Amino acid sequence: xxxxxxxxxxxxxxxxxxxxxxxxxxxxxxxxxxxxxxxxxxxxxxxxxxxxxxxxxxxxxxxxxxxxxxxxxxxxxxxxxxxxxxxxxxxxxxxxxxxxxxxxxxxxxxxxxx
Amino acid sequence: xxxxxxxxxxxxxxxxxxxxxxxxxxxxxxxxxxxxxxxxxxxxxxxxxxxxxxxxxxxxxxxxxxxxxxxxxxxxxxxxxxxxxxxxxxxxxxxxxxxxxxxxxxxxxxxxxx
Numbered sequence: 001x002x003x004x005x006x007x008x009x010x011x012x013x014x015x016x017x018x019x020x021x022x023x024x025x026x027x028x029x030x031x032x033x034x035x036x037x038x039x040x041x042x043x044x045x046x047x048x049x050x051x052x053x054x055x056x057x058x059x060x061x062x063x064x065x066x067x068x069x070x071x072x073x074x075x076x077x078x079x080x081x082x083x084x085x086x087x088x089x090x091x092x093x094x095x096x097x098x099x100x101x102x103x104x105x106x107x108x109x110x111x112x113x114x
Numbered sequence: 115x116x117x118x119x120x121x122x123x124x125x126x127x128x129x130x131x132x133x134x135x136x137x138x139x140x141x142x143x144x145x146x147x148x149x150x151x152x153x154x155x156x157x158x159x160x161x162x163x164x165x166x167x168x169x170x171x172x173x174x175x176x177x178x179x180x181x182x183x184x185x186x187x188x189x190x191x192x193x194x195x196x197x198x199x200x201x202x203x204x205x206x207x208x209x210x211x212x213x214x215x216x217x218x219x220x221x222x223x224x225x226x227x228x
Contacts, residue, residue, distance in 0.1 A: 048214035099206030
């Protein structure tokens with residue numbers, strides 16, 4: 001079966017712009033999580049959604065937001081981009097909320113802010 | 115701050131040798147998970163060990179968990195060049211505000227040379 005699909009793979013944006021990243025989970029997976037990975041901070045949790053509800057949120061400013069649709073697809077949005085937002089953004093899906101059975105990750109979207 | 119700390123930061127071995135990496139964490143957990151990442155791509159789930167388990171095997175992988183010491187180890191036996199990757203431990207903490215939030219260590223970079 002198809003894995004977790006993230007689009008686009010690469011993105012270059014200018015400071016001050018906004019960006020929307022998309023994630024399609026594995027069919028049947030209703031939980032979607034987002035992580036930011038940078039060389040300095042490592043992997044940091046952004047948020048988790050289950051059945052269109054945000055269940056948890058990490059310590060990121062309000063410029064970072066997300067949502068989940070009824071088909072479990074998820075998007076995350078970053079407004080007023082800063083240079084420090086340059087990172088690999090990873091989406092992960094699971095059958096249940098929480099981390100009880102592990103997650104399947106997508107290949108990520110690499111965002112570069114110039 | 116990151117929940118898990120991994121040791122060593124980097125490991126260089128030859129094909130056929132065993133690779134061992136360790137992970138320490140700070141708070142009580144529901145489970146601990148190990149992931150592999152190749153060259154900044156997505157994470158691949160390797161193994162999940164629950165807090166009431168002490169050892170788990172999957173193919174050439176062996177994971178141990180010592181909750182009294184808040185530590186885990188990952189052993190890769192008979193390593194291959196294809197095992198070259200970064201390995202991350204991630205904890206699913208046992209607190210309500212950690213719902214769905216994996217906390218990752220900084221990772222161990224493993225290089226296996228032919």
